Amino acid sequence: MAIELVPLPLPQTADAEKFKDFGREVKGVHPGNMSKAEREEIHDLLYKYGALLFRNVDLTPEQQYALTKEFDPSSENYGHGNNKTQADAKSILHPDLKTIPRVPQVQLIGNGTVYNHEGLAEAVLKHPSHTTFHKTRVSEEDTEKGITRFYRWHIDAALYNLKPPLVTTLYAKIVPQGPRQTVRYDDGTGDELEVPLGTTAFVSGKTMFDILPPQLKSVAVRGRVKYSPHPYVWMAPAHALPTGLGIMSEGLEMPDDELPPWEEKLVKVYPILWKNPVTDELHFQVHPCGVKELFIDPLPEGANREGAMFPDGAHLTDLKQVRDLLYKMQRPAIAPSLVYPHDWHENDLMLFHNRGLLHSVVGAFRPDQVRAFHQCNLAASSEPVGPSLEDVRKYA
Structure with missing residues (x-):
């Protein structure tokens, strides 16, 4: 069966013209078991569209690491340095990452407590929220109404010593259900964006320059x-x-x-x-x-x-x-019409071009809303090329 591409489902807020070359769902191939020709095709498709989605796939941490490494075979270590962020409690990343023991390049991220997960007897996960990082925060009353914010627009990269990863793979294992939320920009523009609970928001670096x-x-x-x-x-x-x-x-x-x-x-x-x-x-x-x-x-x-x-x-x-x-x-470029907020389903795998997009964690969970994702990106073997x-x- 040949690889089939389907446009990602855009929210009504999106400017479809700006997304005509952004993001595709991939069908007809399993990301953990591809032929050489399929790997080469997926490689080029990722750079062309910026993000590739595989729905309802079973993927081991070993397969996720191998898939991520395909894009940069000389890469080896997790993009922020294996265990270094956890060893340094001063880092803002410290609470957010747990390493999967047998595949240290793959991190467990999410919210709540998970048990007996890929060699971790118990892992307490913390979903990063604007409430701990922003100068101001959404009021408790508005939070109850589903008002939230983008957490931090970023590239996955240590930005010191290690080279920025080419690609990030993000795999949803447990996805909590709940009402949609509204991102409030709170910058005087009145901009708002309705999003699924716990979405990951993406914007195109190409569009950011083009406009x-x-x-x-x-x-x-x-x-x-x-x-x-x-x-x-x-x-x-x-x-x-x-x-x-x-x-x-x-x-x-x-x-x-x-x-x-x-x-x-x-x-x-x-x-x-x-x-x-x-x-x-x-x-x-x-x-x-x-x-x-x-x-x-x-x-x-x-x-x-x-x-x-x-x-x-x-x-x-x-x-x-x-x-x-x-x-x-x-x-x-983060105007509501230019943001793709992904609506996660369990066993979704998203590959995205980490040197071509910015993304943000969004929203907030209650402690009893359990979310577990596997994230992998590898410090690159070469630096980005400029103009x-x-x-x-x-x-x-």
Whole structure:
């Protein structure tokens, strides 16, 4: 049976035109048992569509690890470093991850307590919620009415020492049922988005770049971001914006001299735009919470300087200025019409291009609502590729 592709079911809020090349459900092949030709086809399809969904599949942790590794055969370790986030209680990721003992590259995430699960006699899981990370929070009264928020828009990556994973695989084992919720942006726009309980929300990095006005496209194609050392420890004392798209500038970040030991050579500096290895398209791929500085190259020789921002280049070190500029570029792409909130079913497997999308945990659960997912991503064997000289000349 040949591989069959079906468009993902979009919510009524989605702009279908913007999603015509985003996401496909895959039928006719089992992701844990593919031929060489099928693996090659799935590889290219993932980079073309950004996210692939397999419904109702039985997948062992070993098969999930092997599938994830197919996209980068030289990769080996979990994308944040095996057990390192758990060993460091200061990291904001610390409460969210439990390692499956016999396959340490696969993490158990979710909510509530699960028993006798893949070698774990008992695992207490905590679904990350805006209530512990945002500057403000939804009131208890509104929470009872189903009002919630995006938690944190991000890329799965350590952003220090290790290279960002190419692909993340997310496999739903236990999915609690409950009423739909409403994401409130709470940023003065009035934007809201109705979502399934416990959805994972996705936005396209390609769309994030494509919809920018020319002035900001020029900044993006010339820009590089510098992340903090140990960014998840650095950001832990701080508070996020109500959209989950970055941090409030309150001076609460952990000082460099109080971070775990770090080396300058291991600090990550990445292009704002990452090139898709199959389509050659550019994706706006910035984890806004971890960025500390911003570099912008000068306009190339012969470029039109009229109205250009930073025509002679810039090195921005004022954290609020850096964050405000990134927010201006990224916020349009998380508009309700551009968000795909996945409606999880048990035994759904989602593969997504971690270097082409941003995603966010959404919503909140009661302690008795048990949710268990297996997540796998592997620190890559190579760094992201940024814009070519031709790209710079085209957009700058």
